[in-house]
Amino acid sequence: MRKIIAIILSICFLGSVSFAKKDTIKIGAIYIFSGFAATYGQFAKQGLLLAVDEINKSGGILGKKLEVYFEDSHAKPDIALRAIRKLVFEKKVDFLVGFDSSGVAKSVVSYIKELKIPTIITHAATPDVTGKQCNKYVFRVSVNINQNVMAAAKIAAKTKAVKWTTIGPDYAFGHQSWEYFQKYLKQLNPKAQFMKTVAFPKVGTEDYTPYITSIMAANPDGVFISLWSGDLINFVKQARKMGFFDKGYTILMSLGAATEVLYALKDQMPTGIWVGTRYWFLANDSPVNRHFVEAYKKRYGVYPSYNAQNAYAAIYALKYAIEKAKSTDKEKVIKALEGLTFEAPAGKIYIRPGDHQAILNVTWGKTAYDPHYPIRILKPMVIFKGEEVTPPVSATGCKME
Amino acid sequence: MSEITLINLLNGFCYGMLLFIISIGLTVIFGVMGVLNFAHGSFYMVGAYLALTIIEKTHSFWLALVLAPVLVGVLGTLTEVLFLRPLYGRDVSFQLLLTFGLLLILDDGVKLIWGAGYHSVDAPRLLSGTVNIFGTSYPIYSLFVAAAGPVVALVLWLFFTKSTYGKIIRAAAMDREMADALGINVPAVYTAVFFLGSFLAGMAGVLAAPLRAIGPSMGDKIIIAAFIVVVVGGLGSFPGAFLGAVILGLVEAFGVQFVPKIQMALPYILLAAILLLRPKGLLGREG
Numbered sequence: 059m060r061k062i063i064a065i066i067l068s069i070c071f072l073g074s075v076s077f078a079k080k081d082t083i084k085i086g087a088i089y090i091f092s093g094f095a096a097t098y099g100q101f102a103k104q105g106l107l108l109a110v111d112e113i114n115k116s117g118g119i120l121g122k123k124l125e126v127y128f129e130d131s132h133a134k135p136d137i138a139l140r141a142i143r144k145l146v147f148e149k150k151v152d153f154l155v156g157f158d159s160s161g162v163a164k165s166v167v168s169y170i171k172e173l174k175i176p177t178i179i180t181h182a183a184t185p186d187v188t189g190k191q192c193n194k195y196v197f198r199v200s201v202n203i204n205q206n207v208m209a210a211a212k213i214a215a216k217t218k219a220v221k222w223t224t225i226g227p228d229y230a231f232g233h234q235s236w237e238y239f240q241k242y243l244k245q246l247n248p249k250a251q252f253m254k255t256v257a258f259p260k261v262g263t264e265d266y267t268p269y270i271t272s273i274m275a276a277n278p279d280g281v282f283i284s285l286w287s288g289d290l291i292n293f294v295k296q297a298r299k300m301g302f303f304d305k306g307y308t309i310l311m312s313l314g315a316a317t318e319v320l321y322a323l324k325d326q327m328p329t330g331i332w333v334g335t336r337y338w339f340l341a342n343d344s345p346v347n348r349h350f351v352e353a354y355k356k357r358y359g360v361y362p363s364y365n366a367q368n369a370y371a372a373i374y375a376l377k378y379a380i381e382k383a384k385s386t387d388k389e390k391v392i393k394a395l396e397g398l399t400f401e402a403p404a405g406k407i408y409i410r411p412g413d414h415q416a417i418l419n420v421t422w423g424k425t426a427y428d429p430h431y432p433i434r435i436l437k438p439m440v441i442f443k444g445e446e447v448t449p450p451v452s453a454t455g456c457k458m459e
Numbered sequence: 460m461s462e463i464t465l466i467n468l469l470n471g472f473c474y475g476m477l478l479f480i481i482s483i484g485l486t487v488i489f490g491v492m493g494v495l496n497f498a499h500g501s502f503y504m505v506g507a508y509l510a511l512t513i514i515e516k517t518h519s520f521w522l523a524l525v526l527a528p529v530l531v532g533v534l535g536t537l538t539e540v541l542f543l544r545p546l547y548g549r550d551v552s553f554q555l556l557l558t559f560g561l562l563l564i565l566d567d568g569v570k571l572i573w574g575a576g577y578h579s580v581d582a583p584r585l586l587s588g589t590v591n592i593f594g595t596s597y598p599i600y601s602l603f604v605a606a607a608g609p610v611v612a613l614v615l616w617l618f619f620t621k622s623t624y625g626k627i628i629r630a631a632a633m634d635r636e637m638a639d640a641l642g643i644n645v646p647a648v649y650t651a652v653f654f655l656g657s658f659l660a661g662m663a664g665v666l667a668a669p670l671r672a673i674g675p676s677m678g679d680k681i682i683i684a685a686f687i688v689v690v691v692g693g694l695g696s697f698p699g700a701f702l703g704a705v706i707l708g709l710v711e712a713f714g715v716q717f718v719p720k721i722q723m724a725l726p727y728i729l730l731a732a733i734l735l736l737r738p739k740g741l742l743g744r745e746g
Contacts, residue, residue, distance in 0.1 A: 094676045094677060096570060267473070268467055268715035269715055271463060271716075288672040291671070291672035299600060299601065321577075322576065322577035
């Protein structure tokens, strides 16, 4: 009996595949849409829809319109896995984009390989998904931890700070950021010291004052901060009140130039602090970027955040790859994505075939006041070439089959 | 004691007092009505969002501190009258489901009104400086929050022990039927108590606003801390909420200083220990 059911089911399944009209390209998008970090899903959705509407208005890709289905990951691995299953088996999407949390990304990449569904990661920055966990189906168009932190180390090496400590979120992202910061800075400046007193508050910490007290009591020269999103805002507000920014520490915030943070803090964000990001809307004067910033601001009323740009860039990466492959066949699109070079708002993006990591410029800068902008901007701005801050494939631990 | 220890004593107390103002609302509602309000953290969140709007419109933190809690109180009153009242005779699980549903609705509601992004308000100018304590500059605003806790505790204590209304509420809490028989309008008392509890949640939201990012679901984390406080202190106990809040604040602060590796687990270890050794809480009443 069971065999008969299985046969009937598989016939139905095959039937639905062969008879389904393929005049659209379906994309599944998984981001955080609820809870304290919901703003990241919203930005990604906005950037994504901007790209999709632009592409559909100009005739789609190979004459096929794009169709997008959004799912909420709740920043939880099990829910993200359920969302993938729903998108792949129910909605029958051709491609996946998404993933904000490194924790989520790390736990879904092996399942993506099993499903053989080409996926572009646009936010999660853990090196592992294009490193030791890399696989044929997983790509990333955004800046990862290595790139962002290598740039941080280059800046740190030029400052006078010797004794360094960190404040970061207590999960993969925070610990890996600090690990790479130490590794890279030690190479660039052998005299750098890394303190025993470090702070890894849990995600969603309400009260940072004990952490701020312990870091201030340790009296460091430099503080590398990998807190991000609402956690970074909570931290900055409490640290500012405690005089943390008046002690003359060299401060580097690896995601301090995220516009959602700058918009929330406005003039409560101290000036003269080194901040990094994965896309800065003023870093690139190319026509593609000018168009993107203008169109985004017109449609949504704010300057685009990195999550919006990354999602926008992912859709265009798919477009160029499908056009290059002249097919939506998954295996052919993967071949086309490997080694693809395209122009995104963030600048030229090259997808390295060896580990599927994007090589692109990385922006850092010092926070500054500018009367023309409602938020802090970066002045001076330091732009690192992608090749300068990306470790070679051999150092990533990736073995692409 | 080292300087760090003294500062952390203060850090823990300041955070504890914020927890107290949230927890006391939770415990008042539970103590009198027997309702465990899961949406209490959402009322706290709404308080912070209302403060944001009031401060943006009027540039007055003080107006927000007066007005926002009242508005949250009104929201609580509507909730009690429209939704909770029909459920009093029924199984407790109905109330839990209702307040949990309310939590979800409010979390999405603020996203509809204020968007999914983060917002921030600053402390009023009067309180935005620092003072020198133990050789370190300490933010005046944190001390203000720390002072607000005992003030709230004192006002509530006077209200419940000295005023007629307070005595009526206690009577209704102790024996609903007898209070009814004595001519006390118990449904009205319940509504008033729910107003008071929501008012306190809203007030905690306003007080917390200058210290943190205002964003969707911002109440979810702190409500867990508030539940720990009331369980540790004793469900429905006033002094228990105060004691529980101070203990939890200090555990968080000193955990960071002395045992940073297991700091995250400490509140839960505390909770588990209390449940095992003294299930009714440190100052909980029998029964």
